Amino acid sequence: MADALAAPPIVYALALVPALLWGFSPILSKRGMAAGGTSLQASVTVVVVDSTLFLIALAVQSGDAFAGLTMETLGVFVLAGVFGTALGRLATFTGVDRVGASVNSAGVSARPLFATMLAVAFLGESASLSTVVGIVVLVAGLASLALAKGGDISGWEPYELLFPIAAAAFFAVGNVLRRYGLTSSDVTSLEAVALNELAAMAVLFGYAIARGRVGEVLGSPRETWGYFAASGTITAVALLSLFAAFAHPEGVVAVVDPLAATAPLFTTVFAFFLLGDLERVTRGVVVGAALVVLGVALVTSGPALLATLGL
Numbered sequence: 001m002a003d004a005l006a007a008p009p010i011v012y013a014l015a016l017v018p019a020l021l022w023g024f025s026p027i028l029s030k031r032g033m034a035a036g037g038t039s040l041q042a043s044v045t046v047v048v049v050d051s052t053l054f055l056i057a058l059a060v061q062s063g064d065a066f067a068g069l070t071m072e073t074l075g076v077f078v079l080a081g082v083f084g085t086a087l088g089r090l091a092t093f094t095g096v097d098r099v100g101a102s103v104n105s106a107g108v109s110a111r112p113l114f115a116t117m118l119a120v121a122f123l124g125e126s127a128s129l130s131t132v133v134g135i136v137v138l139v140a141g142l143a144s145l146a147l148a149k150g151g152d153i154s155g156w157e158p159y160e161l162l163f164p165i166a167a168a169a170f171f172a173v174g175n176v177l178r179r180y181g182l183t184s185s186d187v188t189s190l191e192a193v194a195l196n197e198l199a200a201m202a203v204l205f206g207y208a209i210a211r212g213r214v215g216e217v218l219g220s221p222r223e224t225w226g227y228f229a230a231s232g233t234i235t236a237v238a239l240l241s242l243f244a245a246f247a248h249p250e251g252v253v254a255v256v257d258p259l260a261a262t263a264p265l266f267t268t269v270f271a272f273f274l275l276g277d278l279e280r281v282t283r284g285v286v287v288g289a290a291l292v293v294l295g296v297a298l299v300t301s302g303p304a305l306l307a308t309l310g311l
Contacts, residue, residue: 014245015259018238023266025234026101027274029093032227034278039093040208041217042228046089047201049232050239054194057240061190068186069195076181077192081199084174086207088167089200095163100151100279105267106289107145107164112261112299113138114172122176134298141291148284153277189243258297264289 029042058065095104113135120127142165145151146158174196182192208214245256268289272281 008248008250011245011248011250011256012259014241014248015256016262017241018245018260019262020266021234021238021241022260022263023105024270025231025238026096026105026267027270028227028231028234029096030101030271030275030278032224032231033093033097035224035227036221037224037228038216038220039090039097040204040213041220041224042093042231043086043089044201044204044208044217045225045228046232046235047085047197047204049229050236051194051197051201053233053236054190054197058190058194065191066187066195069191070185073181073185073187074195076177076184077187077195078199080174080177080181081196082203083170084178085196085200086203088170088174090204091163091167091170095160095167098152098160098163099156100153100271101275102264102268102271102279102281102285102289103145103148103151103156103161104164104167106264106285106292107142107161108167108171109261109264109292109296110138110142110165111168111171111175112296114169115175116299118172118176130298134295134300136295137291137298138295141288141293141295144284144288144291148282148288150280150282150285153280193239193243258293258300261296261300262293264292 032042033039092104092108095107098104099107116127116131116135142161146161178192178196181187182189187195208217242256242260245260268281268286271279
């Protein structure tokens with residue numbers, strides 16, 4: 001069974017690219033926030049950059065994109081864009097600003113916890129023993145983060161950890177909707193991502209206009225735009241790499257998911273070296289991030305991973 005889970009080097013590389021990039025993206029976001037940016041500006045900038053890159057990729061790939069799109073499929077991905085992108089990123093960037101890049105990244109990685117709960121509650125899926133153990137380990141990691149006294153150097157309250165946790169929940173809802181949309185229609189992964197980002201962009205622009213916050217977005221310091229645009233570019237490349245890993249004939253989920261989920265460890269390392277003036281990376285943060293990664297691996301691919309170890 002271990003041989004069945006073996007993968008060629010290209011799959012490992014493609015799975016580690018998003019982990020590395022998603023590990024670095026919060027560093028750019030934190031710099032942008034520290035320079036005077038806001039969570040709404042960051043969310044709008046990232047989604048505009050993402051959407052543009054995905055639409056260019058679609059134009060290059062095919063001239064008949066969205067040809068078979070139905071209203072039901074459109075509705076599913078609009079909802080996915082609202083939850084998994086618009087609300088998820090607003091909560092993520094607020095978390096980066098409040099608790100710091102390293103702590104926020106680990107908190108957001110709790111997404112599989114909520115995805116598993118949704119799958120059990122609404123899809124009738126069962127939870128294996130390794131999944132239950134993974135959830136316990138993951139929760140222990142979040143508790144370690146809350147007590148770590150690390151993250152944003154100005155300090156933060158434990159309740160502010162709710163921002164990355166809320167982001168994880170929103171991302172989980174978005175992923176469940178995306179999976180339903182992808183399995184119930186002929187839409188491609190690239191079309192799905194583009195629809196998701198375009199819907200989120202419409203929602204975020206609508207929110208900014210309705211709340212009278214357009215001036216807040218446009219009036220942000222010039223240097224913040226570069227940080228958030230770079231973050232959006234990195235996010236787009238990471239997503240494309242992740243899809244490429246899953247699309248590979250030997251890109252098994254048990255290999256790809258745990259590797260991609262190591263992003264918090266990279267964020268912790270990057271924060272230690274690049275955000276010394278803004279964040280504290282304490283031993284508790286390192287332990288918490290490691291426990292979250294381990295918990296995510298057990299939740300997403302526990303039985304398969306144990307099998308590879310001969311357990």
